[in-house]
Amino acid sequence: xxxxxxxxxxxxxxxxxxxxxxxxxxxxxxxxxxxxxxxxxxxxxxxxxxxxxxxxxxxxxxxxxxxxxxxxxxxxxxxxxxxxxxxxxxxxxxxxxxxxxxxxxxxxxxxxxxxxxxxxxxxxxxxxxxxxxxxxxxxxxxxxxxxxxxxxxxxxxxxxxxxxxxxxxxxxxxxxxxxxxxxxxxxxxxxxxxxxxxxxxxxxxxxxxxxxxxxxxxxxxxxxxxxxxxxxxxxxxxxxxxxxxxxxxxxxxxxxxxxxxxxxxxxxxxxxxxxxxxxxxxxxxxxxxxxxxxxxxxxxxxxxxxxxxxxxxxxxxxxxxx
Amino acid sequence: xxxxxxxxxxxxxxxxxxxxxxxxxxxxxxxxxxxxxxxxxxxxxxxxxxxxxxxxxxxxxxxxxxxxxxxxxxxxxxxxxxxxxxxxxxxxxxxxxxxxxxxxxxxxxxxxxxxxxxxxxxxxxxxxxxxxxxxxxxxxxxxxxxxxxxxxxxxxxxxxxxxxxxxxxxxxxxxxxxxxxxxxxxxxxxxxxxxxxxxxxxxxxxxxxxxxxxxxxxxxxxxxxxxxxxxxxxxxxxxxxxxxxxxxxxxxxxxxxxxxxxxxxxxxxxxxxxxxxxxxxxxxxxxxxxxxxxxxxxxxxxxxxxxxxxxxxxxxxxxxxx
Numbered sequence: 001x002x003x004x005x006x007x008x009x010x011x012x013x014x015x016x017x018x019x020x021x022x023x024x025x026x027x028x029x030x031x032x033x034x035x036x037x038x039x040x041x042x043x044x045x046x047x048x049x050x051x052x053x054x055x056x057x058x059x060x061x062x063x064x065x066x067x068x069x070x071x072x073x074x075x076x077x078x079x080x081x082x083x084x085x086x087x088x089x090x091x092x093x094x095x096x097x098x099x100x101x102x103x104x105x106x107x108x109x110x111x112x113x114x115x116x117x118x119x120x121x122x123x124x125x126x127x128x129x130x131x132x133x134x135x136x137x138x139x140x141x142x143x144x145x146x147x148x149x150x151x152x153x154x155x156x157x158x159x160x161x162x163x164x165x166x167x168x169x170x171x172x173x174x175x176x177x178x179x180x181x182x183x184x185x186x187x188x189x190x191x192x193x194x195x196x197x198x199x200x201x202x203x204x205x206x207x208x209x210x211x212x213x214x215x216x217x218x219x220x221x222x223x224x225x226x227x228x229x230x231x232x233x234x235x236x237x238x239x240x241x242x243x244x245x246x247x248x249x250x251x252x253x254x255x256x257x258x259x260x261x262x263x264x265x266x267x268x269x270x271x272x273x274x275x276x277x278x279x280x281x282x283x284x285x286x287x288x289x290x291x292x293x294x295x296x297x298x299x300x301x302x303x304x305x306x307x308x309x310x311x312x313x314x315x316x317x318x319x320x321x322x
Numbered sequence: 323x324x325x326x327x328x329x330x331x332x333x334x335x336x337x338x339x340x341x342x343x344x345x346x347x348x349x350x351x352x353x354x355x356x357x358x359x360x361x362x363x364x365x366x367x368x369x370x371x372x373x374x375x376x377x378x379x380x381x382x383x384x385x386x387x388x389x390x391x392x393x394x395x396x397x398x399x400x401x402x403x404x405x406x407x408x409x410x411x412x413x414x415x416x417x418x419x420x421x422x423x424x425x426x427x428x429x430x431x432x433x434x435x436x437x438x439x440x441x442x443x444x445x446x447x448x449x450x451x452x453x454x455x456x457x458x459x460x461x462x463x464x465x466x467x468x469x470x471x472x473x474x475x476x477x478x479x480x481x482x483x484x485x486x487x488x489x490x491x492x493x494x495x496x497x498x499x500x501x502x503x504x505x506x507x508x509x510x511x512x513x514x515x516x517x518x519x520x521x522x523x524x525x526x527x528x529x530x531x532x533x534x535x536x537x538x539x540x541x542x543x544x545x546x547x548x549x550x551x552x553x554x555x556x557x558x559x560x561x562x563x564x565x566x567x568x569x570x571x572x573x574x575x576x577x578x579x580x581x582x583x584x585x586x587x588x589x590x591x592x593x594x595x596x597x598x599x600x601x602x603x604x605x606x607x608x609x610x611x612x613x614x615x616x617x618x619x620x621x622x623x624x625x626x627x628x629x630x631x632x633x634x635x636x637x638x639x640x641x642x643x644x
Contacts, residue, residue, distance in 0.1 A: 112626055166631035167581055174633055175625035178577070212627040234595060235581050239640075240574035245567060252562035255500070259489055259557050263585035267626055273556060299623035301634070303497035304434055304589055305534040309488035311496055312623070318561075 004222050010036035013064035017162045019155040019191045023070035029227040035066045037201045039218040047101040047124055054105050054120035063164045065151050067197025071225055074194040079231030080154060082185040086222040087147035089129040100129040102203045102217035104291045111212035112271055113290060121287045125215050139288040141320045143204055143296050144247040148179045149221055150200035157190035171236045177205040182241040188233040208299035210271050211291050248317040258312045266312035267299050274314045282321060296320050326544055332358035335386035339484045341477040341513045345392035351549040357388045359523045361540040369423040369446055376427050376442035385486045387473050389519025393547055396516040401553030402476060404507040408544040409469035411451040422451040424525045424539035426613045433534035434593055435612060443609045447537050461610040463642045465526055465618050466569040471543055472497045472522035479512035493558045499527040504563040510555040530621035532593050533613050570639040580634045588634035589621050596636045618642050
């Protein structure tokens, strides 16, 4: 990776979206930028953290994003074009730079099955920082890694501070696991300069991020920011340069379904049944199976037209436990 | 493909699910069965059909299923294990046996964007029956084929006739595009013998089947029926022996998103924006883009935990138009 035109240090992060936050840099369309991204806990968790740290989490420091960046010439109606170039894990504590670190937690009150998993749980992942070698899951399994940034967005037109938790039409905490190196993302601009920020880097995640967390892992992200004038874009869109699931799909999938009139309840049913299936097959505790589903299993809508019942399917890649 | 233990002729089809329909055959667990499946129009459409045929469709003859089959020893609480072995297209009209035929239609009042596409539309596909060579789409594009049966199910415990349209906990019109050769499907048994039927064969479909139809194509299906006693299964589940999207993914995807509090509306927004994008990129009429999305594009739930906004993404495989 060649040196980027700009480096934005991790100290330049903010909590939530607010168009009044002053930009930390201005860039020209086509410039490359390297962002140091703090992990989603804002540094409250590290490779030595234990379960007690989940209970002590300060939610005011959750999900910092690095930025914002003013893109010269960006005006409402344009789109910012983001090309992801490279993800580099940063080290944690005493582990040294050769290793990457990540955490996955069940945080009480958060996640698709929060009612079924009221107790906190934590798994620490250590992986090879050079090549993102598949990470061992303590309770069993080996998860292929494919890093991306969970939160990528621009400032909203509406004034005031907006929570970082929900994604919106300008992007934000989208948690789209295919925003990996080589992918191009388009975001609609609502304020002058766009005011781009990024964070919440993940070493791996499944579609849905069902337990609410991925493999949360601090990384530097190198990307190029460009501008499409008068793009007429309503919500984010993206282009992947190649396959998106080949790191997972080689041995096929175990799949559970939810059948009914509501897609959200269908997703809950499909995931709950996969948790039961994995627990029965491996002896893993249910909450461990749930967290494993979050980092590598995928929610898909199999059909959405056979009234009044839709089918949501949850795909768990068999190679993880093979 | 070796000869199956049983052959069920296409004349043995029924409309809707009803536990009182007498079985057309009884099989032992482990038996192989070949089913002749009529297409979803019940033979009302063929390779020479024109748009006028959509207006004249008799909906009482829609979606016939071949069966039912009594599986010896099957009792409520068991699961029927279905292993799909082979799909063989049947010929239509004067086309000869070397060619397979399929149809995709926009049927007024049916489909995810029915409000936006009120007029009927029809595309006839002709493909190589021997190897399912990618099918040309008249308005532009080439769609890789991967045949499966859209409707696979058992009889419901509740007496009376139940519409074939919605899938239910015993399966039915699931339209799960990964129920292809080699895949194993498990269905919960609710009546003695299970009463298995199958139909609605598709040469290709995307996750969601967004316009309401796939490449609807008459085929013979060879499969094995087996029995798992006391399976404790709530809804269908399945196991794929290998990758599920490699026929589509080589050149990556164009992806649009829907962001909001409702997954159904998110899916509608994502598909509508893909229709706009494909129309703009290719000059294809919107309804043609919509039908093309239905046969090869995929609805995925990117995140379902960042309250209150979820993201549904629609993945269109770039190799189709490349």
